[in-house]
Ligand SMILES: O=P(O)(O)OC[C@H]1O[C@H](OP(=O)(O)OP(=O)(O)O)[C@H](O)[C@@H]1O
Ligand SMILES: NC(=O)CC[C@H](N)C(=O)O
């Protein structure tokens with residue numbers, strides 16, 4: 001679930017790219033990269049956070065009024081500096097590309113590129129497959145007179161060949177900046193504009209929060225299957241009329257996206273408050289009478305406040321987050337995730353001692369966070385702990401860009417709610433109902449339906465049995481902590497104990 005940005009305008013863009021990537025840091029902590037273009041590509045990328053990778057000296061070299069940037073959350077290939085994005089190629093035009101998502105038919109695409117075009121990608125990052133497929137399709141055009149129609153035609157063929165979820169931004173040297181999506185529009189991408197005395201600057205970004213920092217006006221979301229091209233005269237060309245997305249990843253709204261982003265017309269913060277409010281019925285039906293509602297920082301906050309309001313119980317922040325720790329879920333190894341969770345949160349004893357506490361988080365995926373939190377609250381003297389998830393049980397792997405391809409790692413795919421309750425040592429576990437979530441994110445005027453595959457097992461790209469096996473093999477081959485993972489796979493095994 002990486003973060004991507006692309007800028008094209010009359011001014012130098014490197015500084016704006018860095019601001020944009022910083023605003024998207026929550027989408028990827030493994031690596032960061034920028035490519036700019038003046039009369040040549042300038043590339044800087046490496047492992048780590050935005051602040052670690054871009055030092056003033058390297059930023060100075062990123063010259064140009066066109067550029068793209070990426071923060072990586074590894075979902076295909078190794079978590080290695082060679083696989084940091086952007087990637088570039090020099091034929092048939094200079095191309096530099098970034099993407100957010102996951103190619104699911106990566107073996108078929110790699111074979112086709114090899115058999116038909118003798119292309120051998122440098123790495124196992126799926127971005128190279130998208131880039132070389134697009135480059136191969138451009139190659140058969142009239143290279144002396146490349147037109148917008150040619151570009152959109154190459155996009156359309158690429159979308160036909162490459163299956164999965166991908167939001168992409170490409171610099172085409174000497175021509176302009178292109179963005180296109182997979183046919184279902186699973187991942188977010190928005191276009192914005194800022195006027196300058198010398199003409200407009202356009203930006204494509206994963207989340208609209210970037211526009212707020214940079215004084216851009218939101219123009220439109222890049223719709224499913226859509227392509228938008230900004231040429232060197234800053235004219236905007238659109239491949240087709242944006243359709244209402246019907247398969248937008250709902251987990252973006254629940255966990256991934258920033259609360260101050262508006263995606264496909266929905267303010268993430270507002271949707272999370274609504275998720276909390278609709279949990280009230282389940283809390284009341286279960287006969288729970290908490291003294292207070294608390295959140296698991298950061299992503300549990302808005303739902304916790306919504307639930308507290310709906311059941312008329314005070315909300316308190318009783319878990320303090322160490323702001324120097326990033327997100328735990330997107331850390332690539334189980335050992336690393338446990339380490340972050342351990343250092344990240346600390347309870348305020350005075351608030352919870354002797355209290356019945358309803359603790360709200362956005363989701364329970366592997367159970368790493370919830371188990372730790374319940375233990376911390378009990379040690380701090382909480383009398384009873386109810387763990388409430390604003391997401392329904394996650395029972396099916398994600399193959400569209402969230403690193404949860406192994407059903408063995410998904411606690412709800414292996415245990416009943418009662419078993420999970422015992423495993424995390426809570427007094428009660430409450431999950432959102434899938435039907436309630438689906439109703440909240442049902443297609444509405446101006447909005448669109450969503451992909452619920454991780455909750456329902458229904459994949460919008462059709463039968464994925466075959467691809468799922470390939471993706472699981474691919475992920476297994478890159479596990480840095482195989483031994484530890486066996487243990488966490490036995491999240492199934494820690495035979496849920498009574499307390
Ligand atoms: O059941 P688990 O496998 O632990 O995964 C779920 C947890 O991971 C995420 O937190 P994270 O620390 O990544 O980010 P946050 O600071 O935005 O809450 C999410 O918000 C849950 O707290
Ligand atoms: N989560 C993502 O969007 C990751 C993009 C790509 N699959 C990578 O691993 O680099």
Ligand SMILES: [Mg+2]
Nearest residue numbers: 296297298299
């Ligand atoms: Mg969290």
